[in-house]
Amino acid sequence: MHPTILIIDDDASLRRVLEYQLQEAGYEVATAASGEEGLARFSDLAPQLVISDMQMPGMDGMQVLKTVKERSPETPVIIITAFGSVDVAVQAMKQGAYDYITKPFNRDELHLTVARALHLTSLTRENRRLKDALAGDDDYRSMVGASAALEKVYLVVRKVADSDASVLLSGESGTGKELVARALHARSARRNGPFVAVNCAAIPHDLLESELFGHTKGAFTGAVKDKPGKFQLADTGTIFLDEVGELPLELQPKLLRVLQERVVTPVGGNREQRLDIRVVAATNRDIEQAISEGRFREDLYYRLAVIPLHLPPLRQRREDIPLLLRHFCSKHGAEEVRFDEAALAILQQYAWPGNVRELENLVERLLIMRSSSSITVEDLPDKIRLTVNGSAKRSAVINLPDNGYPLEQLEREVVVEALERTNWNQSAAAKFLQIPRHTLLYRMEKYAITPPKP
The missing domain is CATH 1.10.10 (Arc Repressor Mutant, subunit A)
Structure with a gap:
């Protein structure tokens, strides 16, 4: 079934041109000669896209935009404006318009803008469908994407969230492992209990045991009073052990006992404390290699990885990049900003070694440094432009760093x-x-x- 596009314009000749060009491209097209007529047809047809002229007698394009967004926030609206009235179009984008085209426009510009709007809408609706299936938890709504790779993650979260089985999240840095851990907690029966996150790599080794399991008064110099550890603080909830692969070998047997017996003994203490917790761990290291090298206990690995879940890097779900760009622009209060076709193409070709975290940092930097509401290729950092352009000349598959690779x-x-x-x-x-x-x-x-x- 072809998408339906509603054209609202008081100029009969322009309506006919738009209708012909979009029908020729394979779309179903409906037209209206005024804002009032257009909104009536919108209610009857529920089109996938609205194209409206800005200047019309009676109800103008801004009023049409406002009403469409009130009735159907997901339906994109493209505004047609006269050359020299770009400031008006930018104001419309701040009010929720997807994009604008200026008169006179050519057929290729029209087709590209329409295709982009419909594609993004399709991804947005699929993303919302997947999230609705997960009961719309607030933590889960921060996970943006509708790719097949991310849908597999959604599916596992949905299946295992309400169990107490330990989950081991693997994946590169910046892929959102803590976000998934929070989603698992938010969907579980423990959602009203605490969620305690611990970065095992950020705590000095000589303090890690005390931080995890607590200590008693006088256990060591400076221990002036009893202090609960992260495991005690997570009682009745979930503890998230990030970078668990960095855990010192001498501390691993104690963690294994906690996982097996659900009891913990504070440093300097001799009385066990029973715990009611769920453990989610994460690593960006190759745990199996660490096991073969004797740096990680195999029995601890199997206790942690009752449910293994691998998070895909961004380069394996490039189709999510347009959604992520819109999400981060909105998050940083710049809904009107758009990425032009050439810039978007480069961002979708870049390898993103820092994954989603790197993408968000880039968007934040671009929003601060921008001089207009349109991000172009020239706005992108040299690192990204040169890497993509250089790799395109060398290979269509491999992006090798300039300093070599084994x-x-x-x-x-x-x-x-x-x-x-x-x-x-x-x-x-x-x-x-x-x-x-x-x-x-x-x-x-x-x-x-x-x-x-x-």
Whole structure:
């Protein structure tokens, strides 16, 4: 079924031109000669997009925009304005218009703007549908995206949130592991209990045991009174152990006992305290490699990873970038700002080593430094522009850093990604890489690549 577009314009000749061009592009088109008629047709048709002239007798485009947004906030509105009236169009975008086009405009500009608006609307509605399925928790609404990769994360959260099983979140830095942990807590029966987050890498090793499990008065120099640890503070709720892979080896047996017995003994104490907690941990390290190197206990890993959940990097869900850009602009109070087509294309090609956190930092910087309501390629940092343009000349697939990259590491990453894309089906992964299956098995053995534990 083709999207329906409603055109509202008092200029009959312009209406006919717009109608012809959009029908030629495959859209269903309805027209109205005034704001009043347009709103009546809007109620009857529920179109996916409204295109309205700004200057019309009676009800003008700003009034049309306001009424459409009151009736259907998700429906995008594109404003048509005369050349030289851009300030009026920017004001309309502050009031919720998706974009504007100035007269005279060409067919390509019209088609690009319409396609962009409809695509973003489709992603927004899918994103809302997925979140509604998760009961609309406030913490979950901060997770923005409607890609297939992120939908898998939504599905796991929905299934396991209400259990007390330990969850181990893996993924690169900046992919939103704490956000998922908070979503798991918010959807659980423990939602009214505390959520306590601990960054295991940020606390000095000699203080970590006391921070986690508490201490008694006189346990060490400076312990002037009893102090509860993070585990005691999380009682009846959820504790989130971020960067758990950094936990010192000598402290891991005590954490294992807490997970097994749900009891904790403060430093300097001799009496166990029983706990009622749910543990969610996260790491951006290769825990299995740490186990093979003797830096992480295998039995602790299995206690933490009852439910393993991998968060995809941003480069594996590039279709979410337009939604994220709109979300961060809105978050920082700049709903009227838009990214032009060329800038958006570059941002969708960039590898985003810092993931969503890097993207938000970029948006915040661009909003501070911008000189207009449109972000162009020239506004983007050289690092991003040159990386994308340079990699486009060198390769359509690989973005190699200028200071070089180990070939073996690159080959290992390619093999792992092929296996992940095919759900660890070795035959399908070998076909994806266009190599014999025995060659794939040799590479897996060479780089110690094993399927994730169930």
